[in-house]
Amino acid sequence: MTGTGFADRVAAAVASIPAGTVATYGEVAVEAGFAVGASRAVGNVLQRVEGLPWWRVVTAGGRLVPGLEERHAQLLAAEGVALSEGRVRLDAHRPGRGRLPSAGPLGGEHR
């Protein structure tokens, strides 16, 4: 059977990302069962396949999709994801974590 193409696995992994959280291309690649290097192929699928919450996928540096930063930022904001200097706080939106244990009351937010 083998119906499990790479695009199908990637689509499932992306669709499994909880709302309000974000995953990196590498995370999706690994989640789909591929190597981190497959992150490029993952990006290609997201743009080709529709119906997927592609806005929940960001780069490893927390950077938004190039060319769609504006659109991407707005979609994330609608899910409750805030940005920091144009970047997403992966440590604060990683599925299964919620927040960093070291985020003390010190002036952490902003900057």
Add this chain to the structure above:
DNA sequence: TATCTGACGATAG
């Protein structure tokens, strides 16, 4: 089959 491209990742400078 070979070559190039692409919504990437990591390391080096």
Add this chain to the structure above:
DNA sequence: CCTATCGCCAGAT
């Protein structure tokens, strides 16, 4: 912080 280079994977030509 930024740019440059290599590595990885799948799809298109």
